[in-house]
Amino acid sequence: xxxxxxxxxxxxxxxxxxxxxxxxxxxxxxxxxxxxxxxxxxxxxxxxxxxxxxxxxxxxxxxxxxxxxxxxxxxxxxxxxxxxxxxxxxxxxxxxxxxxxxxxxxxxxxxxxxxxxxxxxxxxxxxxxxxxxxxxxxxxxxxxxxxxxxxxxxxxxxxxxxxxxxxxxxxxxxxxxxxxxxxxxxxxxxxxxxxxxxxxxxxxxxxxxxxxxxxxxxxxxxxxxxxxxxxxxxxxxxxxxxxxxxxxxxxxxxxxxxxxxxxxxxxxxxxxxxxxxxxxxxxxxxxxxxxxxxxxxxxxxxxxxxxxxxxxxxxxxxxxxxxxxxxxxxxxxxxxxxxxxxxxxxxxxxxxxxxxxxxxxxxxxxxxxxxxxxxxxxxxxxxxxxxxxxxxxxxxxxxxxxxxx
Amino acid sequence: xxxxxxxxxxxxxxxxxxxxxxxxxxxxxxxxxxxxxxxxxxxxxxxxxxxxxxxxxxxxxxxxxxxxxxxxxxxxxxxxxxxxxxxxxxxxxxxxxxxxxxxxxxxxxxxxxxxxxxxxxxxxxxxxxxxxxxxxxxxxxxxxxxxxxxxxxxxxxxxxxxxxxxxxxxxxxxxxxxxxxxxxxxxxxxxxxxxxxxxxxxxxxxxxxxxxxxxxxxxxxxxxxxxxxxxxxxxxxxxxxxxxxxxxxxxxxxxxxxxxxxxxxxxxxxxxxxxxxxx
Numbered sequence: 001x002x003x004x005x006x007x008x009x010x011x012x013x014x015x016x017x018x019x020x021x022x023x024x025x026x027x028x029x030x031x032x033x034x035x036x037x038x039x040x041x042x043x044x045x046x047x048x049x050x051x052x053x054x055x056x057x058x059x060x061x062x063x064x065x066x067x068x069x070x071x072x073x074x075x076x077x078x079x080x081x082x083x084x085x086x087x088x089x090x091x092x093x094x095x096x097x098x099x100x101x102x103x104x105x106x107x108x109x110x111x112x113x114x115x116x117x118x119x120x121x122x123x124x125x126x127x128x129x130x131x132x133x134x135x136x137x138x139x140x141x142x143x144x145x146x147x148x149x150x151x152x153x154x155x156x157x158x159x160x161x162x163x164x165x166x167x168x169x170x171x172x173x174x175x176x177x178x179x180x181x182x183x184x185x186x187x188x189x190x191x192x193x194x195x196x197x198x199x200x201x202x203x204x205x206x207x208x209x210x211x212x213x214x215x216x217x218x219x220x221x222x223x224x225x226x227x228x229x230x231x232x233x234x235x236x237x238x239x240x241x242x243x244x245x246x247x248x249x250x251x252x253x254x255x256x257x258x259x260x261x262x263x264x265x266x267x268x269x270x271x272x273x274x275x276x277x278x279x280x281x282x283x284x285x286x287x288x289x290x291x292x293x294x295x296x297x298x299x300x301x302x303x304x305x306x307x308x309x310x311x312x313x314x315x316x317x318x319x320x321x322x323x324x325x326x327x328x329x330x331x332x333x334x335x336x337x338x339x340x341x342x343x344x345x346x347x348x349x350x351x352x353x354x355x356x357x358x359x360x361x362x363x364x365x366x367x368x369x370x371x372x373x374x375x376x377x378x379x380x381x382x383x384x385x386x387x388x389x390x391x392x393x394x395x396x397x398x399x400x401x402x403x404x405x
Numbered sequence: 406x407x408x409x410x411x412x413x414x415x416x417x418x419x420x421x422x423x424x425x426x427x428x429x430x431x432x433x434x435x436x437x438x439x440x441x442x443x444x445x446x447x448x449x450x451x452x453x454x455x456x457x458x459x460x461x462x463x464x465x466x467x468x469x470x471x472x473x474x475x476x477x478x479x480x481x482x483x484x485x486x487x488x489x490x491x492x493x494x495x496x497x498x499x500x501x502x503x504x505x506x507x508x509x510x511x512x513x514x515x516x517x518x519x520x521x522x523x524x525x526x527x528x529x530x531x532x533x534x535x536x537x538x539x540x541x542x543x544x545x546x547x548x549x550x551x552x553x554x555x556x557x558x559x560x561x562x563x564x565x566x567x568x569x570x571x572x573x574x575x576x577x578x579x580x581x582x583x584x585x586x587x588x589x590x591x592x593x594x595x596x597x598x599x600x601x602x603x604x605x606x607x608x609x610x611x612x613x614x615x616x617x618x619x620x621x622x623x624x625x626x627x628x629x630x631x632x633x634x635x636x637x638x639x640x641x642x643x644x645x646x647x648x649x650x651x652x653x654x655x656x657x658x659x660x661x662x663x664x665x666x667x668x669x670x671x672x673x674x675x676x677x678x679x680x681x682x683x684x
Contacts (some may be wrong), residue, residue, distance in 0.1 A: 016538065027465045027510060027537045029561040029586055032568055052516040170470065177462065184464045189587035191563055289510045289536065290462060302483045303511030 008255035010330050011265070011323060016205020017292075019329065021322035024204040028290045029188045038206045039112050045186040045213075051107065053393035061135070062092050064099075064217065066384070068225035068274075073353040074369075081236060083369060084229075085248065085386040087221055089359065095388035096218060096246045097128035101197060103214035106343040108195035114256030115194045116140040119183040121148055121176030121242065122314030122361065123155025124388050125199030130164035140164040143182040145174035146356045151396045153264040162164035171280035175305040176317040180291055200243025201321035208321050215249025222383055236264045236382040238372065239337065240365040242279070244324045246387035255332060264324060265368040267310035275300075279308040280321045280337040282328045295322040311340035311400070312360035343398060346356070347390065358396070359388030369389055408479045409502040409530045410555050410578040413452060413632060414613040423630035425613050425672050429638030429664070430457035430473040431490055432482025433646055434530045438656035439477070442646075442664055443494050444680055449665035450672025453679050455533065455616075456636060458507030458684065465535045467590040473643040476654070484511050484520070488527045495528035503577070506556060508546065517545055531578045532556030533622040539571045555579075560606055561616075562586045569609055579613040579635065580606055583622070590640025594619040602631030611673050623667075623674035630675050638671055 011018040023333050024034055044050040058064040067090065071083045088096040100323050110114060116313035118140070120126030126142040130131040132141035142159055142266050146168045172173045174179035187196045201211040223250040226234050237254060254260050269278035278284060281296040290305060298306040298318035310316040327333040338346075346366035351357050358366060365384050373382060390397070417424050427446055432439050446454055459477040465468060481523050485669050491503060495606070505524065512520050512534065520583025532554055535544050539558070548558045555578030563586060564572050573580065582603055584594035586619050594616070626636045649660040 024538060024540050027535050027561075028538055029465075029563050030561045031538045031540070032565060088556045091630060094486075145682065157623075172461070181462050185588045188465065191586050191592070289508075289513055293463075294537075297510070299510070299514065301514070302485075303514030304478060305510070327593075348634050357482075391517065 004158070004330065006325065008330070009252065011326065012205060012209055012366045015349065016209070018323045018326035021294050021325040022205055022208060023294050024292060025289045025294065026204045027188060029191060033191050034204050036111070040107060041206050041210050044107055044110060050110070052107055054103055054382055058099065058217065061289065062102055063090060063236070065221045066090050068229060070224060070353050071228070074350065077353055078370060078373040080124035080373040080378065081380040081382040082378060082380065084234070084382055084383045085375055086218060087386050088218060088246065089386045089389035092141040093128045093131050093327065094391065095128065095359065096215060096249060096345070096385070097199060098127045098131070099217055100211050100214040100245060101128040103130045104195070104197045105136055111195065112213060113193060113195035114138060114319045115190065115192055116197055117143070117186050118197045118199060119122065119143045119176065119178065119179040120199065120219045121316055122312065122359070123152040123159065123392060124150065124359070125290060126164070126166070127155050127158050127162070128161040129197050130162035133164060141185070141186065142166050143169050143179040145169045145176060147174035148176070150277045152313050152392055152393065155392050175307065175313065177305065177307070180400055184291070200245045201248045201323060202291060202293055202295065202319060204242045206287065208293065208323055211245050212248045212252055212323060215245050216252045218246065218385060219253030221250060222250065223350070225384070228379065230285070230381055231258060233259060234381040234405070236245065236261045236263070238265065238365050238369055238373070239381065239385040239387065240265045240361050241320060241324060242267070242317050242361065243319070244321040246385050248321060248323055250383070250385045251333060262333045263368060263372065264333050264335045264337060265364045266337040266338040267315035267364055269309040269311070269313055271339060272337060275306050278308050278337065279310040279315055279317060280336045281318055282325065283337045285318070287325065290319055293322045295319050295325045311343060314359070314361040315364065336368055338364050338367040346370055347397065356386065356393070357390035358386060359390045360393045362387050406553055408555050409500065409652070410453065413502050414579060414603060417452060417524055418634070420520070423616060423633055423675050424452040424635035425668070425675050426453040426455050426617065426635050427451040427638040427642060427668055428455040428457060428637060429642055429646070430459055430470065430477050431487040432459060432477035432480055433473040433479040433643065433658035434476045434650055434660070436482065436486060436490070438660055440490050440493055440659045441519045443490060445665045446498060446668060447498055448591050449668040451501070451668055453635065454503045455506050455639070456483060456487070456503065458505055458511060459490060460511060463508060465588055467588040469640045469643050469647065472647060484515055486660055488523050491527040491529055492641060502530045503528065504531040504533055505529050505652055507554045509534050509537050512545060515550060521554060524554060525552060529554065531556045531557050533559070533581060535559065539575065540683035542575055550575060550577060557581050558584050564604065567568040569606065573610050576603070576612065579615050581637065582612060582614050582616045583618045584616050585618050587618070589618050590621065592619050593625065594629065596628040597634070599629055604625070626671050636675065641667060
């Protein structure tokens with residue numbers, strides 16, 4: 001365990017480090033651009049006009065603020081904590097990803113970059129990127145693993161409708177890690193005119209901090225919405241973790257409210273026994289360097305990255321954002337894992353009890369809520385980030401439940 | 406301290422020709438074929454040997470070298486076996502400089518201190534680690550330099566005048582100029598542009614400059630060598646290994662022969678060309 005810091009909200013340092021984690025581990029070709037991006041982001045942060053434009057887009061195009069909803073029937077069913085959903089699945093494009101994409105496309109325009117690239121796993125980020133690229137008339141290329149293309153077909157078609165080129169990646173197991181490798185290769189080759197919109201709070205500095213900043217609006221809204229609903233702050237926060245952008249978005253504003261218990265839920269796949277069968281990098285991995293940052297990774301003893309497995313394409317990634325790694329080591333956030341099966345059960349429970357079809361990603365957070373809530377008193381205010389809607393998953397879930405469509 | 410790399414480049418400068426730097430991946434397509442190839446390279450005309458340490462996620466490499474990395478890992482190559490290969494090579498060759506190229510994670514996991522120690526003991530002369538830029542120098546570069554290994558840095562078309570001193574600082578052995586903005590083996594470099602860039606780098610350092618990332622044919626190598634101290638050829642060699650696999654994907658003995666044949670013609674091309682060093 002690291003020493004307890006005075007504040008959990010001051011990171012990263014000027015070199016992009018969250019304690020041991022983060023940094024800028026990229027090829028030299030990218031370094032000048034990474035430094036340029038860092039400067040451009042610093043300038044944008046200090047520019048009130050940037051914030052005003054972004055707020056306008058978030059409110060009128062993205063649909064913010066998203067509601068904080070009291071999940072009454074789920075609360076009654078579980079018989080414990082009072083459960084609220086932060087409804088980021090109601091955003092334009094159906095997930096929290098639009099928050100970050102609107103921020104980064106504004107930055108791309110400030111930097112006069114004329115071409116947008118992205119990686120995507122579940123396709124939620126890809127759809128959000130294709131959407132903002134269409135909105136601002138910029139050509140867009142999305143890299144997506146071929147396994148994910150198969151299990152998230154509706155999102156592939158959405159991206160194409162939006163005018164994006166979707167390039168299938170066959171390397172590795174054809175999931176998010178491989179898509180990110182390929183996007184990095186594209187970026188290196190087109191560094192002059194291309195802006196890479198990374199979808200999660202990982203990658204080389206300044207991406208982890210930048211994506212977190214753009215997603216932090218989730219937690220900021222929860223703070224004021226909960227004050228309005230209950231007259232006080234929440235007691236418990238729960239969010240799922242792949243790279244961890246929705247989670248850090250919910251958590252960050254509350255990290256220094258030390259009485260609030262915070263849980264990040266990793267994809268436990270078929271169980272944590274075999275490293276090939278889950279994607280819980282913080283529960284079953286160790287620190288390493290991949291995709292521009294040091295963080296917890298699933299890897300073998302020789303430092304080769306293990307593909308992992310999750311039912312959810314959005315969580316099927318062998319790493320995690322570096323700030324989460326640091327929050328894990330400091331003990332501020334508890335990181336747990338739930339299995340594919342538990343997530344699938346939570347998916348069905350929520351659909352029937354609340355009339356909300358969650359994406360398979362937040363179904364992991366929900367599964368942990370079903371375990372946690374009954375252990376808590378009824379005055380415990382629990383907020384779970386409903387970070388995506390499940391429309392994209394219905395075909396895959398039908399298959400898993402043995403239903404022919 | 407003078408390393409094999411320094412000695413070799415100084416000798417070639419006297420001869421007035423550029424160094425041929427060959428790249429192959431350690432353990433591709435299997436340990437024995439790869440070692441046989443390694444041993445055959447100096448006699449075929451390789452002046453400096455660059456050997457790739459296979460990694461599951463080679464972000465800076467094109468399809469050919471990605472596939473070679475995957476073949477090696479599938480055949481059971483590990484970091485320890487790569488160092489063992491260097492040891493076995495050194496038993497019969499104490500002069501040819503050997504540089505290991507790769508990505509940081511397997512070194513970090515090794516871990517760094519032990520890796521540097523084992524490199525020195527095995528007879529490695531230098532390291533090229535793609536994803537450790539100067540901003541992260543204290544991770545690996547400084548400890549490697551202190552221990553007596555060369556740390557060879559990549560300079561690229563995006564390394565502008567402002568950044569070049571940062572890249573050159575803490576670089577030793579030679580500077581590796583990446584001739585294209587992109588990944589290995591995907592675009593052909595423009596020789597005149599490369600020569601201008603190499604001249605720009607040479608104005609700021611005494612170190613030799615070798616050029617790589619897009620050089621595939623003897624003609625290209627010869628044209629690039631006219632303005633550089635060395636030429637790196639990798640993808641073209643790795644593609645020969647790929648094309649000589651048998652129907653089960655296993656290495657064939659003629660792979661060594663075919664690769665060394667290309668190395669010989671690359672070397673002949675360099676001998677007949679005049680280098681910057683001689684001018």
